[in-house]
Amino acid sequence: MSEKPRVLIVDDEVDMCWALENILMLEGYKTHTATSGKEGLELIQQLHLNISLLFLDVKLPDIDGLKFADFVRQHYPKIKIIIITGYYYRDSDPVQQGLANNLFDGFIGKPFNISEIRSTIETIAPSQ
Amino acid sequence: MKSTDFDNMSLSERKYERLCTMIFSCIPSSLLMFDRNLRVVIANKNFLEKSRRTEYETVGKHVDEIFPSVILQYTRLSERIRTVFETSVGDRGREMYYRSPGLPTRVYYYNLTPLIDNQGVVESVMLIMDDITQQVSLREKVRQTERHLAGVVESANDIVTSLDPKGMILTWNNAAERISGYIERELLSKPLTTICADTHKATLVSIIEGLSRGKTVKHIELGLKTKTGKIIPISWSFALMRDDAQAVVGIVGVGQDLAERRELESQLFHSAKLASLGVMAGGIAHEIRNPLGISSAAAQLLLEYPENETLRKECAQKIYSGIKRASQIIEELLKFVRPSEGRFELTNINDAVMETLTLIEKQLVLMRIEIKKNLDRHIPLIESEKNLLKQAFLNMFLNAANAMPDGGTLTLTTATDGKNGVLITFKDTGCGISSENVDKIFDPFFTTMPVGKGTGLGLSITYSIIKHHEGAILVESAVGKGTSFTIKLPIKKS
Numbered sequence: 001m002s003e004k005p006r007v008l009i010v011d012d013e014v015d016m017c018w019a020l021e022n023i024l025m026l027e028g029y030k031t032h033t034a035t036s037g038k039e040g041l042e043l044i045q046q047l048h049l050n051i052s053l054l055f056l057d058v059k060l061p062d063i064d065g066l067k068f069a070d071f072v073r074q075h076y077p078k079i080k081i082i083i084i085t086g087y088y089y090r091d092s093d094p095v096q097q098g099l100a101n102n103l104f105d106g107f108i109g110k111p112f113n114i115s116e117i118r119s120t121i122e123t124i125a126p127s128q
Numbered sequence: 129m130k131s132t133d134f135d136n137m138s139l140s141e142r143k144y145e146r147l148c149t150m151i152f153s154c155i156p157s158s159l160l161m162f163d164r165n166l167r168v169v170i171a172n173k174n175f176l177e178k179s180r181r182t183e184y185e186t187v188g189k190h191v192d193e194i195f196p197s198v199i200l201q202y203t204r205l206s207e208r209i210r211t212v213f214e215t216s217v218g219d220r221g222r223e224m225y226y227r228s229p230g231l232p233t234r235v236y237y238y239n240l241t242p243l244i245d246n247q248g249v250v251e252s253v254m255l256i257m258d259d260i261t262q263q264v265s266l267r268e269k270v271r272q273t274e275r276h277l278a279g280v281v282e283s284a285n286d287i288v289t290s291l292d293p294k295g296m297i298l299t300w301n302n303a304a305e306r307i308s309g310y311i312e313r314e315l316l317s318k319p320l321t322t323i324c325a326d327t328h329k330a331t332l333v334s335i336i337e338g339l340s341r342g343k344t345v346k347h348i349e350l351g352l353k354t355k356t357g358k359i360i361p362i363s364w365s366f367a368l369m370r371d372d373a374q375a376v377v378g379i380v381g382v383g384q385d386l387a388e389r390r391e392l393e394s395q396l397f398h399s400a401k402l403a404s405l406g407v408m409a410g411g412i413a414h415e416i417r418n419p420l421g422i423s424s425a426a427a428q429l430l431l432e433y434p435e436n437e438t439l440r441k442e443c444a445q446k447i448y449s450g451i452k453r454a455s456q457i458i459e460e461l462l463k464f465v466r467p468s469e470g471r472f473e474l475t476n477i478n479d480a481v482m483e484t485l486t487l488i489e490k491q492l493v494l495m496r497i498e499i500k501k502n503l504d505r506h507i508p509l510i511e512s513e514k515n516l517l518k519q520a521f522l523n524m525f526l527n528a529a530n531a532m533p534d535g536g537t538l539t540l541t542t543a544t545d546g547k548n549g550v551l552i553t554f555k556d557t558g559c560g561i562s563s564e565n566v567d568k569i570f571d572p573f574f575t576t577m578p579v580g581k582g583t584g585l586g587l588s589i590t591y592s593i594i595k596h597h598e599g600a601i602l603v604e605s606a607v608g609k610g611t612s613f614t615i616k617l618p619i620k621k622s
Contacts, residue, residue, distance in 0.1 A: 013417075013418050013422065013448070015446055015450065016418060016422055016425075017424040018422075018446065019421070019422050019425035019426055019429070019446065020425070020441075022429055022439065022442075023425060023428075023429060025428070026432075028432060036554060060361050060416060060494070060498060061494060061496065063496075080604040085412040085414070086413060086414045086416075086417025086420075086421055087417075089414065095366045109417075109421070110417045110418060110420065110421030111417060111420045111421040111424035111425070112421065112424070112425070112427070113424075113428065114425070114428045114432065
């Protein structure tokens with residue numbers, strides 16, 4: 001069986017981290033969670049070579065999620081970024097522009113279907 | 129006068145005649161003396177000047193030749209003179225409008241006086257005319273001013289009433305009739321307490337007593353009992369009327385119908401509340417979608433992995449707490465949107481601040497605003513419309529958030545002011561307000577935010593809500609350092 005990508009989940013809601021972690025774990029992914037931007041960056045710096053997928057909430061208490069995404073793009077271009085938020089809807093300008101300008105790779109609106117998560121991952125990081 | 133008559137006169141008679149002529153000529157009234165044929169015997173200097181006639185054109189002429197026919201018609205002067213000759217009774221006190229050619233109209237006050245000889249026969253009739261043009265024009269001016277004032281009083285939207293020093297009603301304007309249902313006639317000479325709610329009668333009596341001792345009263349709220357028995361809140365201001373000697377001659381009372389104003393105010397408050405919700409809409413969506421997202425994900429996990437015992441328990445628990453949280457946010461929203469009931473209740477200010485904070489805390493945290501709380505746990509309860517206060521506080525939070533787009537610290541402080549009030553301070557570390565804008569921040573629609581971001585109503589609504597609670601807002605601001613708003617509220621409503 002091929003190696004599943006290692007995933008980092010950054011969301012300030014502990015329960016949201018729990019939900020995403022369980023969904024991905026049960027799919028066979030190795031997961032790490034962080035509840036702030038600072039914690040997330042530290043984890044990336046420690047594990048960056050191993051992390052290939054980032055689930056990122058745009059509203060974080062210590063940093064703007066989109067700026068966070070931009071930083072990751074600049075310094076860790078191999079990490080695929082999926083924005084996951086209840087703040088924007090799919091058709092809103094920041095989401096459409098972000099996708100068009102390649103600021104992130106995928107978008108998932110809260111609340112979501114598990115199948116959406118599966119298909120989004122499959123589209124941007126197909127299993128080898 | 130013929131020269132022979134003059135020669136026959138004694139010295140004293142001549143002296144007397146000269147004296148008369150002198151008096152005639154220097155008296156400030158116009159004099160004409162008529163004989164039985166209604167011909168002029170004597171006309172004094174004053175008359176000749178005023179009528180622009182010479183003595184030659186006047187003496188010996190019939191009354192009909194002296195005055196224009198219009199005047200003769202409406203004064204019936206010839207007839208009146210004749211009557212005086214017949215009855216020996218003077219005719220006094222009438223007005224005559226007289227206009228000499230090329231001069232403005234003058235008003236005269238004239239008398240007809242019979243001059244009676246030794247046999248009791250009327251020898252001649254004297255017409256004395258006083259120029260009262262100036263008095264008449266002053267009188268007209270006074271009347272105009274009176275009419276103007278009466279117009280103002282009658283068209284005013286507020287109750288305007290005048291009372292004698294004992295508080296008896298002397299006048300009662302249109303607005304007073306409309307609001308109270310009593311017409312002026314029903315209340316004349318009755319005490320103002322007649323229309324006062326029973327619970328406020330004693331207060332009104334002491335106000336009127338205080339007034340007569342020189343105390344003025346402004347914006348005191350008293351219930352007015354209408355003719356139909358309804359109680360309407362009225363904000364009264366009383367002032368004393370004094371005469372030139374400073375003695376109190378009466379009291380003027382102006383009363384504003386607060387029910388009318390409150391109705392408008394509450395409509396405004398409500399629409400502003402909805403507008404501020406619009407500003408928060410994004411934050412609220414996030415607030416509710418998060419617990420929904422968690423519940424939904426947990427439910428799907430439960431469906432996909434029903435046999436995993438540990439996961440099942442966890443999922444059920446997350447679904448339950450997620451739904452509870454979403455419903456709590458909705459509950460707070462509903463409480464906030466509910467129209468104010470207009471009732472003052474005992475309120476813990478700390479609770480009001482904290483309940484408002486739950487609505488917006490998440491949004492503030494996401495804006496990297498740190499909230500510091502210095503709440504006085506022993507703060508006394510105050511009488512307030514809690515829902516309105518929460519609206520005012522929400523505006524203060526939104527205002528602070530807008531002032532700190534790059535994050536900062538918001539310090540909330542509650543304290544007693546050591547007397548009869550409480551203080552609530554919102555201190556931010558934001559951009560501050562420039563000195564030229566400080567005076568405008570409470571104006572409706574004043575905003576420095578881009579269109580669509582702020583309503584420009586927040587602070588002006590806050591101001592009206594605090595005024596409604598008889599409180600005050602103080603602002604201290606330094607550009608680049610931050611702003612501190614201190615709201616002062618009385619513990620008891622006056």
